[in-house]
Amino acid sequence: MRVEFYLEALDLWEAVEEDYEVPPLPDNPAMEEYAGDKRIQSMQVLNLMKEFELQKMKEYETIKGYSDKLLCITNKIRLLGTNFVDSRIVEKIMVTVPERYKASITSLENAQEQRRIMSQDHTIEGALLVKSQETGTSKRKKLQEDPARKQ
16 A cells, blocks of 8 residues: 555556556667677776786785685676686685784694595505405405315
C-alpha cells in the first residue's frame, strides 16, 4: 500500500497498473567502441600493471589490507583478459613488506620447510616398513612351502 502511494505521488503508478512497457535503452556506440577497443584495453592493463608495481606497503598498513589492495588491482587486470599468476602477488608481498614482518615470514618459511622434510621422512620410513613386511612375508611362505628348511 505504501509503495502504491509513493508511486502515485511520483505519477508512476499508472505504469505499474497498466502493464506499461518500458522501451529498452538505445545502443550506445561510444560505449561499445570504448569497451571493444583492444588498444584502450591494453593501455588500461599497462596502467594497472604500473600501479601494481608501484605499490609499497606502508608502516601502519596491515598485511590483509595490503594484500586486498593488490588483489583488487590484479582482479581488474584479469577482467581485462590478461593472465596474472598468483605467485607474482605472493612475490610482491614478500618483497615489499616492512622489516617488522620479516621475522614472522622467516619462521613461517622454516616451519613449512620442516613439515616438508618430515613428510618426506615419513614416506621413506613407510616405504622401508612395507619392504621389510614384504620380506618377512616371503620368508614365511618359503618356510611353509619347503618342510626341509623348517629344521
